[in-house]
Amino acid sequence: MKSTVVDKAENGWTAAVRQRRGALLQRIALGCAVALVVTPMVGVWFSLSWVVLYVACQGVELVVFGPVARGDRGEMSTARKVAGCIALAVSATVFGGLSLIMWQIGGPLGGVCAALMLPAIMLSSMTTAARCQPMMIASLAPQVLYLLTTPFFAYAFGAPAPLVMTAAATVVLYAFYVVITWQRISDTTTNLSRAHAEAEDLRLKAEHSLADHTAFLAAVGHDLRTPIGAILTGAAELRAPDSQSRASANLITDAGLMMKALLDDLLDHSRIGAGRMTVEASDFDLRQMLAQTLQLWRGMADAKGLKLRVEGANGVPRRVKGDVMRIRQVLNNLMSNAMKFTEEGQITLRVQAWSEEPSGYALLFEIVDTGPGMTT
Structure with a gap:
């Protein structure tokens, strides 16, 4: 049973790819919203160029993972996995790179906006890469590196050393928190997938068992119809002129007919299997x-x-x-x-x-x- 469950359960790559495919429009909408927010800071043409580049990255990812997202049950090749991780890393780099522009143009206030944007993107990347560590690293590593620039920018803008150290420690702790949370989400998702696969396996076993049971009863019914038919035929031949013999023959006939009717009900598995028993008036x-x-x-x-x-x-x-x-x-x-x-x-x-x-x-x-x- 264990091997059956493993065969049916989605592997980490397949689950993560399909989850990211389902969130594609959400990521594009988020990118457009961020570009609109930073337009007063960076200008219209830069925002439009950034959106086009980010959407192109999403298109590359869609092409690389296309067969898996469309339901291809084959195992992903190593080359496709590497290409997919590169596409994820480039997409994360493009998105996170906007934080550097926000620091350089907006100063400390722009840095605050960047510090709010990056953790949100990290959480989104974490949830869409559950059960697949390579995809998680590819999508989170650029964001973590951009977030680690926060204490350096803070120092460059004249923040005191204790505050810079606190910011650095906060970034490191947050990165650990994201990784631990990803592990818990992955474990939960794996358990749910395994439970679903086991339930499906039990359902198939129950269907096979019911099919075997139906075949057995059909064979038994076929074997029983012959002696029941013989009983009914013999009862008809036993009818004699005297009333006692006729009563005995009628009793045999009545019992045989009842046995035949009960057998017909027993063989009607479309009603028994569905838990329904019709009443025929x-x-x-x-x-x-x-x-x-x-x-x-x-x-x-x-x-x-x-x-x-x-x-x-x-x-x-x-x-x-x-x-x-x-x-x-x-x-x-x-x-x-x-x-x-x-x-x-x-x-x-x-x-x-x-x-x-x-x-x-x-x-x-x-x-x-x-x-x-x-x-x-």
Whole structure:
């Protein structure tokens, strides 16, 4: 199972490339917004030139990682990985290079803007390079280097030495924070990907198991249809002029038909697998169904010395519409339980019926036996 999970889970390169591809428009929009913000400082033509260069870098990255972003399942070649890292580093260099211009033209205030911009870009690069250390280094290294120039520019603009040292230490600590956070995000993403792959693997195994189970039941059903057909045929040939023989043959026929209907339901896996069981309403003789149910269990009752009775059959309508097979299934389950736990006395099937709107009947079946019942 472990090897299956590894095959299905995306590797770090694939996940990072697709994540960056999904954030492409966001990066371009961010670059345009930054260019618009610094236009009063650097001028319109410089801003437009910078935006064109940055968008071109994004285009190169898109071309290099294009097959992976489009869903190519093949392993990335080493050359493509190297080219991709170079494209990331150039893109980060172009974006971060704007901070140097902001320091040189804007002075300390421009440096404040640069110090706010670079950490935001670092966080964005960190989140889009999760699980891929080479991509993280390529996209973060230029930003970290630009951020490390902060104490030098501060010193050049006359900041006191203690403040310069504090700024340098802050930059180093922030870089460590970004790396640690990236590691945690990568671990979380890896665990989520592995869990998803394991869930998918379990789903496929369940589907295969269900397919095998269905095939097994189909084979069993095919094997059972033959003896059931023989029972029905033999019962038809056993019909004799005397009433006792006809009653026995009818009992065999009725039991065989019920077995065949239950087998058909068992083989209907489209409903069982989906957790649905349809109810098929058809006209049937309710009194005859009750008589057939009692006749099916009378032999066992006689063998155990039990009396088998029915109450209320004369008070129910004869012709009704419903799912006779489902009703018989319920009654047989109840009768089976009563037979199992009743050693002496009698078992009574009580039935009541009353009309319900708009044009139907409600039926109440009760199985009363003289067994011990449930104990606490």
